[in-house]
Amino acid sequence: MPTKTQLHELYYWMQLTRILEEKLVALYRTGKVVGGVYTGRGQEAIAIGTAYALEKDDLLAPMIRNLGSLLVRGFCPEDALAQYLARATSPTRGRDCNLHMGDLGKGVIAPISMLGALIPVMAGAALAVKIQKKRSVALTYIGDGGTSTTDFHEGLNFAAVRKVPLVLVIENNGWAYSTPVARQTANPEFVIRAQAYGVAGFQVDGNDVLAVYEAACKAMDHARQGNGPVLIEAKTMRMRGHAEHDDAWYVPRDEIEHWKTRDPVDRFERYLRETGSMSEEERNTILRRINGEVDRAAELAEQGPLPSGEDAAGGVYHETT
Ligand SMILES: Cc1ncc(C[n+]2csc(CCOP(=O)(O)OP(=O)(O)O)c2C)c(N)n1
Ligand SMILES: [Mg+2]
Numbered sequence: 001m002p003t004k005t006q007l008h009e010l011y012y013w014m015q016l017t018r019i020l021e022e023k024l025v026a027l028y029r030t031g032k033v034v035g036g037v038y039t040g041r042g043q044e045a046i047a048i049g050t051a052y053a054l055e056k057d058d059l060l061a062p063m064i065r066n067l068g069s070l071l072v073r074g075f076c077p078e079d080a081l082a083q084y085l086a087r088a089t090s091p092t093r094g095r096d097c098n099l100h101m102g103d104l105g106k107g108v109i110a111p112i113s114m115l116g117a118l119i120p121v122m123a124g125a126a127l128a129v130k131i132q133k134k135r136s137v138a139l140t141y142i143g144d145g146g147t148s149t150t151d152f153h154e155g156l157n158f159a160a161v162r163k164v165p166l167v168l169v170i171e172n173n174g175w176a177y178s179t180p181v182a183r184q185t186a187n188p189e190f191v192i193r194a195q196a197y198g199v200a201g202f203q204v205d206g207n208d209v210l211a212v213y214e215a216a217c218k219a220m221d222h223a224r225q226g227n228g229p230v231l232i233e234a235k236t237m238r239m240r241g242h243a244e245h246d247d248a249w250y251v252p253r254d255e256i257e258h259w260k261t262r263d264p265v266d267r268f269e270r271y272l273r274e275t276g277s278m279s280e281e282e283r284n285t286i287l288r289r290i291n292g293e294v295d296r297a298a299e300l301a302e303q304g305p306l307p308s309g310e311d312a313a314g315g316v317y318h319e320t321t
Pocket of ligand 1: 065113114115116142143144145147149176238
């Protein structure tokens, strides 16, 4: 069970993700964002509960709904904002947008747009740490839709056969753009795939950050001890459209209403209040801190220059110094 300090940290990360994404949506609506805004609203507990379970030397490869994982791993709000605003001051120096950023110093391998492609990459990273006899694990994510790719099969099968320390989280949020899970697979229990690949599998309520954290700790322990990969299916719901341009007209309204009552941020806040783990004053202090950080980060990101044209040619190939 996390300590009170850890509970407050988890709450901070959950609210920081939520409030930062709300800021990104506001900037998108004023036309300042280059490209689309893809939020993980409703799925914050998965990103945070899993990333919070990582140790210092572990590896993480996030997907587009995992802003929370990047924040926990040491990226700051300004990094995400500058990325979305395509500024020269962003981690990719304005060459790539949204969350497509990585930093090996933080153990973060940048996302790849082609769904599924990160799984073989992270299986390879996990093989590398195994060969080096390190006790690190490699964590990555895939959506319900992304499980239908060949890369999902190739990556997970390879990781299973080589017994490498890979933790793969399926974020089952019910939809892959406008395709519901029922049109994605004839067996919607994604967790049973673990058995098919010969790896451990856990199913978890993806809207309960403590349940996700507990499952992630167990999965990482299992992988660290040399028992091979773990598949975690986290059940959740995508609470916005695929991205902000999409109003999700194809999602039944009662489905959204049902999941609103299970909102992971509200639920965790209620839990903290009801168990006496966070006072009203402590909550307000955390929220004030976050709002200050996000506003300041947005100001700094907006002040950052756009990249120069010449800069686009750099960093494409390896550069010797
Ligand atoms: C191989 C591949 N096919 C199609 C796409 C286009 N695409 C991007 S996201 C997406 C839907 C993904 O759904 P899911 O995997 O459930 O993730 P979610 O958006 O729900 O988090 C699609 C079809 C892609 N990026 N890569
Ligand atoms: Mg999905």
